Amino acid sequence: MAVPVIDMSMLDGDDRAQTMAKIANGCEEWGFFQLINHGIPVELLDRVKKVCSECFKLYREQRFKDSAPVQLLNDLMGGKKDEAGERLKNTDWEDVFVLHDTNEWPSQPAEFKETMKEYRRELKKLAEKMMEIMDENLGLEKGYIKKVFCGGEGLEHEPFFGTKVSHYPPCPNPDQVIGLRAHTDAGGVILLFQDDKVKGLQILKDGEWIDVQPMANAIVINTGDQIEVVSNGRYKSVWHRVLASHDGNRRSIASFYNPSAMATMTPAPKLVGQTDEDAQAYPKFVFGDYMTVYGDQKFLPKEPRFKAAGAM
Numbered sequence: 001m002a003v004p005v006i007d008m009s010m011l012d013g014d015d016r017a018q019t020m021a022k023i024a025n026g027c028e029e030w031g032f033f034q035l036i037n038h039g040i041p042v043e044l045l046d047r048v049k050k051v052c053s054e055c056f057k058l059y060r061e062q063r064f065k066d067s068a069p070v071q072l073l074n075d076l077m078g079g080k081k082d083e084a085g086e087r088l089k090n091t092d093w094e095d096v097f098v099l100h101d102t103n104e105w106p107s108q109p110a111e112f113k114e115t116m117k118e119y120r121r122e123l124k125k126l127a128e129k130m131m132e133i134m135d136e137n138l139g140l141e142k143g144y145i146k147k148v149f150c151g152g153e154g155l156e157h158e159p160f161f162g163t164k165v166s167h168y169p170p171c172p173n174p175d176q177v178i179g180l181r182a183h184t185d186a187g188g189v190i191l192l193f194q195d196d197k198v199k200g201l202q203i204l205k206d207g208e209w210i211d212v213q214p215m216a217n218a219i220v221i222n223t224g225d226q227i228e229v230v231s232n233g234r235y236k237s238v239w240h241r242v243l244a245s246h247d248g249n250r251r252s253i254a255s256f257y258n259p260s261a262m263a264t265m266t267p268a269p270k271l272v273g274q275t276d277e278d279a280q281a282y283p284k285f286v287f288g289d290y291m292t293v294y295g296d297q298k299f300l301p302k303e304p305r306f307k308a309a310g311a312m
């Protein structure tokens with residue numbers, strides 16, 4: 001069983017209908033799929049890999065070696081079993097920093113900022129294209145999901161677009177700590193450029209953890225909690241996690257296209273009906289409130305989060 005791989009270039013030709021159906025299936029049955037021939041130049045992806053790896057070496061590697069997870073694992077292996085073991089359960093073996101439109105970015109290597117700016121511009125366009133494909137597959141008007149993310153009719157809040165640059169350094173004891181604990185993503189559409197050699201990402205499918213297989217130059221798409229809400233549950237936000245590994249420093253660059261904090265989230269009225277099957281399955285809430293709840297409950301099931309945000 002493998003996550004679907006979809007050739008996006010097929011959307012332009014005679015196979016459009018079939019490709020749209022594959023994407024619909026990816027959203028409905030998997031919540032994750034890999035895009036190939038997505039139009040992001042391989043030359044740009046190569047530069048992104050290079051600047052992110054260099055940036056890790058320059059600023060992050062030593063910092064990671066001094067970090068709490070490394071200390072805790074040392075303690076555990078040195079015999080402090082109970083205390084360190086318990087704390088490691090609430091830790092991720094991950095180095096991470098986030099880029100968005102208004103924060104400060106690393107200034108080295110020299111090409112970092114320019115490369116990542118170009119990459120984010122391309123990825124944001126790809127996210128919007130995927131959202132239009134979802135509009136069409138769900139029978140919503142073109143631009144519906146984006147409009148909701150901007151706060152609805154007549155409102156023009158900026159959706160949030162963030163890029164998380166992660167490394168999962170080699171771990172001497174991957175049985176004792178996980179790369180990133182299991183969770184579902186809070187926001188809208190997530191576009192992941194994962195390492196083409198070192199695996200680690202897994203999704204929960206029919207009760208089993210399965211690998212999202214590394215594939216050179218593919219972009220992995222997954223749908224977050226807010227796509228689940230707008231689609232009234234037709235599209236699911238799926239549990240996933242990252243395993244730590246003994247060898248290799250896994251690089252992964254995840255871009256998040258999320259609603260504005262001010263946007264009101266609720267299932268699209270067109271997708272809500274009168275029968276038990278299509279009754280409204282999610283409350284109405286403000287996305288900023290959802291993020292407050294998510295901050296405390298990221299690694300817990302999502303249903304209580306919807307409920308808590310709806311009550312705020």
Ligand SMILES: O=C(O)CCC(=O)C(=O)O
Binds near residue numbers: 180194
């Ligand atoms: O690193 C990955 O492959 C996944 C990261 C992830 O799931 C997240 O940042 O939410």
Ligand SMILES: [Fe+2]
Binds near residue numbers: 183184
């Ligand atoms: Fe995630």
